[in-house]
Amino acid sequence: MQCMNPVLELREVSRHFSGVVAVDRVSLEVEAGALFALLGPSGCGKTTILRMVAGLDHPSSGAIFLNGKEAGARPPYERNVSTVFQSYALFPHMTVRENIAYGLERRGAGDVTSRVDATAAMLGIGGLLGRRPAQISGGEKQRVALARSLVLEPGLLLLDEPLSALDPNLRAQVRLELKALQRRVGIAFVMVTHDKEEALAMADKVALMNRGRLEQVGSPADVYLRPATRFAASFLGAVNWIGDAGVRPEAIRVSVSRPGGDVLVREAVVRETMFLGDRVQLTAEAAGQASITAQLSRLDGPFAPGDAVHLWWLPADELRLSA
Ligand code: ATP
Numbered sequence: 001m002q003c004m005n006p007v008l009e010l011r012e013v014s015r016h017f018s019g020v021v022a023v024d025r026v027s028l029e030v031e032a033g034a035l036f037a038l039l040g041p042s043g044c045g046k047t048t049i050l051r052m053v054a055g056l057d058h059p060s061s062g063a064i065f066l067n068g069k070e071a072g073a074r075p076p077y078e079r080n081v082s083t084v085f086q087s088y089a090l091f092p093h094m095t096v097r098e099n100i101a102y103g104l105e106r107r108g109a110g111d112v113t114s115r116v117d118a119t120a121a122m123l124g125i126g127g128l129l130g131r132r133p134a135q136i137s138g139g140e141k142q143r144v145a146l147a148r149s150l151v152l153e154p155g156l157l158l159l160d161e162p163l164s165a166l167d168p169n170l171r172a173q174v175r176l177e178l179k180a181l182q183r184r185v186g187i188a189f190v191m192v193t194h195d196k197e198e199a200l201a202m203a204d205k206v207a208l209m210n211r212g213r214l215e216q217v218g219s220p221a222d223v224y225l226r227p228a229t230r231f232a233a234s235f236l237g238a239v240n241w242i243g244d245a246g247v248r249p250e251a252i253r254v255s256v257s258r259p260g261g262d263v264l265v266r267e268a269v270v271r272e273t274m275f276l277g278d279r280v281q282l283t284a285e286a287a288g289q290a291s292i293t294a295q296l297s298r299l300d301g302p303f304a305p306g307d308a309v310h311l312w313w314l315p316a317d318e319l320r321l322s323a
Pocket of ligand 1: 017018020021022040041042043044045046047048049194
């Protein structure tokens with residue numbers, strides 16, 4: 001689908017490094033105000049795309065448009081784009097205030113103090129302005145890095161694995177904060193991640209990449225519930241392959257009696273149940289079929305190994321793949 005006025009457009013962009021095709025004819029559009037996730041396994045070309053959009057690298061072929069204008073060989077500082085790097089890249093010898101002010105001062109902007117104060121307040125780091133990076137936590141460093149970019153009021157913010165430096169407990173919380181912040185500032189974010197849950201939870205649109213190519217672009221529900229390819233289906237979550245169809249474990253229901261209605265059913269024997277706290281994973285064997293896994297609520301069942309059961313799902317829950 002074509003956006004009305006994309007802030008970013010890639011048209012058939014490729015990048016080759018001496019024999020390696022890092023990015024292979026990628027075309028995509030990012031709408032104004034969107035949170036767009038570039039998702040894929042290590043080495044699939046995500047960072048290379050981000051670097052080309054930032055102007056730190058250039059396509060071997062194809063074109064990049066920022067606000068409808070071809071970016072060409074324009075250097076990073078002439079693009080209305082700011083990048084938050086994975087490492088945050090804060091200047092260790094400067095205070096938080098100096099770090100945030102740095103870009104504005106280089107541009108010779110006015111109102112530096114008040115703009116830094118306003119951005120720091122928005123990110124809840126107003127109390128840290130006098131400290132140096134070594135004196136703040138990982139989560140606070142990430143906010144300082146965000147503040148340093150947002151204070152420049154870019155048209156597009158690029159984030160390279162923005163949550164990867166945070167410990168797992170903090171990640172889930174910062175995920176929500178970052179999404180809320182993006183809504184508030186209304187700036188389009190392009191976020192690189194290899195974490196499917198992060199992409200599904202945060203993005204308006206997910207672009208799934210595989211070996212330099214775009215595998216599928218869509219809303220989180222689109223790519224998860226209607227994956228276009230086997231790669232997309234498997235990368236985004238667990239799948240049971242039953243005959244030609246893929247069925248996600250949470251779409252499979254288990255009952256002792258045979259269900260009625262328009263459902264697909266396999267008779268099976270329970271092999272194992274695993275208690276996972278918030279859910280139960282049940283593995284069963286059906287005739288002529290490798291094992292099938294179902295994710296159940298703790299309130300279903302209980303089922304025990306050796307139980308004869310019916311596994312069933314709705315026709316609409318079968319993943320239909322084109323490749
Ligand atoms: P990760 O999640 O591990 O950061 P990625 O999806 O961001 O991976 P890229 O860093 O874009 O992947 O790399 C894509 C491919 O291009 C990889 O095979 C990588 O080895 C290769 N590549 C990237 N930069 C260069 C370079 N400067 N010279 C040669 N090959 C490169």
